[in-house]
Amino acid sequence: MKKLLLLLPLLLTIKANAQDAKKIHFNAILVDTHNDALSNELITGVDLSKRQTIGNLDLVRAKEGGLDVQVFSIWCGGEYGTGRAFKFANREIDSLYALIKRNPGKMVLARNAAEIKAAVAKGQFVGMIGVEGGHMIEDRMDYVDALAKRGMRYLTLTWNNSTSWATSAYDERFHHDSLVKAGHLGLTDYGKQIVHRLNDLGVMVDVSHVGEQTFYDVLATTTKPVIASHSCVYSLDPVQRNLKDDQLKALAKNGGVVFLNFYSGFLDSTYSNKETKFLQEHRAELDSLEKVYHDADLAKIRLNVIHQKESDQIRPPLSLLIKHIDYIVKLIGVDHVGIGSDFDGAESYPQGMDDVSDYPKITEELLKLHYSDVDIDKILGGNFLRVLKANTGK
Numbered sequence: 001m002k003k004l005l006l007l008l009p010l011l012l013t014i015k016a017n018a019q020d021a022k023k024i025h026f027n028a029i030l031v032d033t034h035n036d037a038l039s040n041e042l043i044t045g046v047d048l049s050k051r052q053t054i055g056n057l058d059l060v061r062a063k064e065g066g067l068d069v070q071v072f073s074i075w076c077g078g079e080y081g082t083g084r085a086f087k088f089a090n091r092e093i094d095s096l097y098a099l100i101k102r103n104p105g106k107m108v109l110a111r112n113a114a115e116i117k118a119a120v121a122k123g124q125f126v127g128m129i130g131v132e133g134g135h136m137i138e139d140r141m142d143y144v145d146a147l148a149k150r151g152m153r154y155l156t157l158t159w160n161n162s163t164s165w166a167t168s169a170y171d172e173r174f175h176h177d178s179l180v181k182a183g184h185l186g187l188t189d190y191g192k193q194i195v196h197r198l199n200d201l202g203v204m205v206d207v208s209h210v211g212e213q214t215f216y217d218v219l220a221t222t223t224k225p226v227i228a229s230h231s232c233v234y235s236l237d238p239v240q241r242n243l244k245d246d247q248l249k250a251l252a253k254n255g256g257v258v259f260l261n262f263y264s265g266f267l268d269s270t271y272s273n274k275e276t277k278f279l280q281e282h283r284a285e286l287d288s289l290e291k292v293y294h295d296a297d298l299a300k301i302r303l304n305v306i307h308q309k310e311s312d313q314i315r316p317p318l319s320l321l322i323k324h325i326d327y328i329v330k331l332i333g334v335d336h337v338g339i340g341s342d343f344d345g346a347e348s349y350p351q352g353m354d355d356v357s358d359y360p361k362i363t364e365e366l367l368k369l370h371y372s373d374v375d376i377d378k379i380l381g382g383n384f385l386r387v388l389k390a391n392t393g394k
C-alpha cells in the first residue's frame with residue numbers, strides 16, 4: 001500500500017500529461033501539407049469518405065487523429081509528358097472536388113488562412129491543393145494561372161524529374177556532370193518568371209524534391225517565404241533530397257517552413273539497406289503487384305501490407321521522427337517546422353505511425369520533451385497558417 005501511495009504522484013502526472021496532450025492536440029489546427037491519397041484513389045477507386053482498411057487517410061480516421069487540414073498532392077510521374085500531365089492533374093483535382101461534393105457541410109476547399117480558420121470553427125474538414133511536379137504545367141504560364149484558379153496553393157517546382165526550367169535533387173545528384181555540360185543547372189530565367197508568377201498569385205513555392213542549386217536560386221528569386229512540403233534532415237539521414245543544415249538556415253532566413261516527411265527512408269539512414277533485402281526476398285510477388293497496379297510505389301505499399309510482420313520489423317522507432325523535428329527546432333527555431341507526412345505516398349513509416357489517426361502521438365512525444373503548448377501549436381499548424389498568409393495576404 002505504501003509503495004502504491006509513493007507511486008500515486010507519478011501515476012497522476014502521467015494521467016495529467018495524457019489529458020494535456022489530448023487537449024493541446026485537439027484544440028490546435030492540425031495541418032498536414034502532403035498526402036498522396038488522391039493519386040491512389042484514382043487507381044483503386046476507394047471512397048475516402050468512408051473508413052478504409054487500405055491507405056493511410058480517410059475522413060473517419062482524419063477526425064480520430066484531430067486532422068483539420070489536408071493538403072492533397074496532385075501528382076503524376078515524369079512519363080506523363082506534354083499533352084497529358086496537365087490533363088491528369090486536372091483529373092485529380094476533379095476527384096478532390098467530387099470528394100468534397102459527396103460530403104456537403106463536412107468538407108470544404110480552402111485557399112487561404114482565413115478560410116481555413118472559418119471552416120475549422122464550424123468543425124469542417126479542409127482540403128487543399130498542392131501540385132507536386134513542375135512538369136504538370138507543361139512549360140506554360142497560362143497553366144500556372146489555370147491551376148491557381150482551381151485552388152493550387154503550392155507548386156513543388158520539380159518532382160524527381162527535372163523540368164526544362166528547374167533541376168531536381170535526383171538529377172543534380174546523379175546526373176550532375178551532364179547537366180553542367182548542357183548548361184542547365186538550377187533555375188533558368190523562365191523558372192525565375194514562374195517563381196515570380198507564383199508569388200503574385202499567392203501560390204507557395206515548394207522546394208521539396210528540387211536540387212541544391214535550384215533551392216538557392218529560388219531563395220534568391222522569391223519575394224515570399226517558401227516551403228518544403230515533405231522533407232527531412234540531411235544531417236540525420238543523408239539522402240539527396242533531405243535538407244542540409246545550411247539549406248535549413250537559409251530557409252529560416254527566408255521565413256519559410258519545412259514540413260517533416262514521415263517516410264522511413266528519409267528518417268533512418270539504415271532503412272534503405274534493410275528495405276532492399278526485404279524487396280529482394282519478395283521480388284517475384286512485387287513484380288506481379290506492379291503488373292496489377294501499374295505503379296511501382298503502390299505495389300511496394302501493398303507488398304508491405306501483405307508481409308506486415310516482416311515490414312514492421314524494419315520500421316524505425318517513432319522517436320526518430322521526433323528527433324528530426326527537434327533537430328530542426330534546435331537549429332533554426334520552432335517557427336520553421338511542421339508536418340508533411342507523405343502518407344499514402346510511401347510504403348513505410350515509423351513504428352506506431354500507421355495512419356492519420358496516429359498524429360496525437362506526436363503531440364504526446366513533444367510534451368515528453370517539454371515542448372510548450374504554444375510551440376506544439378506552431379508545429380501542428382500555426383507555422384503553416386503563417387506562411388500561407390504571408391503568401392496569400394489573407
Ligand SMILES: [Zn+2]
Pocket residue numbers: 132209230
Ligand atoms: Zn514527393
